[in-house]
Amino acid sequence: MDDATQQPKKRGRKPGTPKTGGRQKGTPNKATAEVKSLARQYGADMIDVLAKIAMDDERPESARVSAAKELLDRGYGKSIQQISGPDEGPIQQHIEHSYAQDLTDDELANIVARGGR
Numbered sequence: 001m002d003d004a005t006q007q008p009k010k011r012g013r014k015p016g017t018p019k020t021g022g023r024q025k026g027t028p029n030k031a032t033a034e035v036k037s038l039a040r041q042y043g044a045d046m047i048d049v050l051a052k053i054a055m056d057d058e059r060p061e062s063a064r065v066s067a068a069k070e071l072l073d074r075g076y077g078k079s080i081q082q083i084s085g086p087d088e089g090p091i092q093q094h095i096e097h098s099y100a101q102d103l104t105d106d107e108l109a110n111i112v113a114r115g116g117r
Contacts (some may be wrong), residue, residue: 047071 053067085091
């Protein structure tokens with residue numbers, strides 16, 4: 001057969017077939033665990049470094065704020081991000097689903113005019 005007419009071989013598994021191999025669900029990644037273990041050896045020293053940066057008046061304010069934020073996040077957890085609607089009330093969600101056959105010609109024209117939105 002001519003090289004130009006040969007079809008390239010498809011790679012991967014056929015659609016619908018189960019995944020095989022790889023790490024079992026729930027098994028920790030050994031490389032990640034090793035890096036975390038090495039990093040934790042420096043934890044106390046790095047907290048001291050952050051504290052020194054945060055308290056050093058000679059450092060730029062941005063560095064001090066960043067160091068202070070990291071310390072507070074580690075010690076107290078990250079601050080909660082409140083999500084609210086208008087006037088600090090609950091978020092209102094309106095979902096409307098219409099079939100094209102149920103819409104009037106004017107409603108369909110309006111959708112087309114808005115670019116399908």
